[in-house]
Amino acid sequence: MDKLWVVITREYLERVRSKWFIFATIFGPVFFGVVMILPGYMTVKGMKNQQVSSVRILDATGTGLGHRIAARLAARKDTAAANPLQGRSARPVTEAIPTEVEDVNPPKLAMAESVATKAVVDNLSPGYLVLDSATMTQHTARYAGRNASAVGQMELLQEAIRQSMIAARLENAGIKPERVDSLIKVKVDLSSVRLDERGRGESGIVNFIFGAVVAFMLYMMIMIYGQNVMRGVLEEKMTRVAEVVMASVKPDILLAGKILGVGAVGLTQQLVWFGSAAAFITYGAVMSKAMGVPEMKNFAFPTVSPLLLVSLILFFVLGYVLYSSMFAAVGAMVGTQEEVQQAAMPVILLLVSSIVFVQPIMLAPSGTLARAMSVIPFTAPVIMPLRMTAMQVPPLELIGSLLGLAITCWLAIWASARIYRIGLLMTGKRPNLQELMRWIKYA
Secondary structure (H helix, E strand, C coil), X not given: CHHHXXXXXHHHHHHHCCHHHHHHHHHHHHHHHHHHHHHHHHHHHHHHHCCCCCCEEEECCXXXXXXXXXXXXXXHHHHHHCXXXXXXCCCCHHHCCCCXXXXXXXXXXXXXXXXXXXXXXXXXXXXXXXXXHHHHHCCCCEEEEXXXXXXXXXXXXXXXXHHHHHHHHHHHCCXXXXXXXXXXXXXXXXXXXXXXXXXXXXXXXXXXXXXXXXXXXXXXXXXXXXXXXXXXXXXXXXXXXXXXXXXXXXXXXXXXXXXXXXXXXXXXXXXXXXXXXXHHHHHXXXXXXXXXXXXXXXXXXXXXXXXXXXXXXXXXXXXXXXXXXXXXXXXXXXXCHHHHHHHCHHHHHHHHHHHXXXXXXXXXXXXXXXXXXXXXXXXXXXXXXXXXXXXXXXXXXXXXXXXXXXXXXXXXXXXXXXHHHHHCCCCCCCCCHHHHXXXXXXX
16 A cells, blocks of 8 residues: 555656646636637627628518618618627728619519629629519528528528518508517516425526536546556556566556556646636626627526536546546557557547537436436546536436446546556557457466
8 A cells, every 4th residue: 555655646746836737727627718718709799899890681572672682781881880799900980882682573584583693793893682472472582692601691691581571471460660670679588497306406507518618527537547557558668667666566556556646647637627607707897898708698507406516526536547548458458659649549449439419418418318428438437527517317327327337437547457467567559459359267
């Protein structure tokens, strides 16, 4: 036990004292804060300044729908021009060419489209909108232009078409024109609250964000520090330090000390980051308001129950030990940096497979895919904590997932220790699968 503690202390202090660890621990929360806040801020600002470039409207409906749409686009541009968030250096919206509406007879629509297409190709117009009989009967319209891939502009154009069609129907039904805008411009603020066995819970969107952050953090910690173990093993093997250390320490103790020491480094960094997250939650609303991001009403950090906290720690520890033992075996098998990247790819793909399915599982945490991946040992360390932050997981599923992960973790440690015992002193060609099986059998 004394030798194990010496190895753990050495691995821990060697990494904690490094300049890279200090830099990442201090500025890591700043980086993640910028990554989380800046895109949202730019999106909000961009949507406020968003406008549809001047387009040509070919109206073959005979109802004046095109003029209604042009009027709404012009009103949108006037609003954007008056928006104080638009910088002084930005090009004034009023300089844009006004939207042109061309009333077309249905038989001549194809020719008008050809002319409009040529104008776009010659860079004389950004695009054109086609309104025909299908627009009134099937509620469809067609747009072609250079900015067709601009999702924000297409959504604004679609909204202008929808509001114009609703306004026309209301006026045909006898509603006064001056009342139409007040009837169709209705904004609904939907708030979602999660319910569980304890009754009323937290905001649904807050739990959604919290679950994504938890899954991403677990994935990053397991990936980063698992590969740190692999690189440490490879470095000791290449510099022949392992030969000296193994003269006084058993390979199993050396492997266990390396995994536990590096894992302690990860836990230390997470504690610092969680403290930074608590500070961000406390002062984040003030920062967001100062940056112009709309205030999130009724925002509160989700309640972390003791069961959830213990479960998160268990899944992190078991997941880290599982992948670290496999990474350590990879580091013991190879002899160069070039080989280690290729040999570690299967292990990395196992871990990456869990983060790939985070989004669909967040959208349906009780679905078949979510339940299946939360009991597979190689994906459970990320998927099950994600589900637990989004919903109440049945106790049998939680116990089964932990039990399966623990058994797989023990098997991985057993096999990796045997590979580590032989591979750490082996040089030359990388062993194939049959040779690895012999190592495991006879070690």
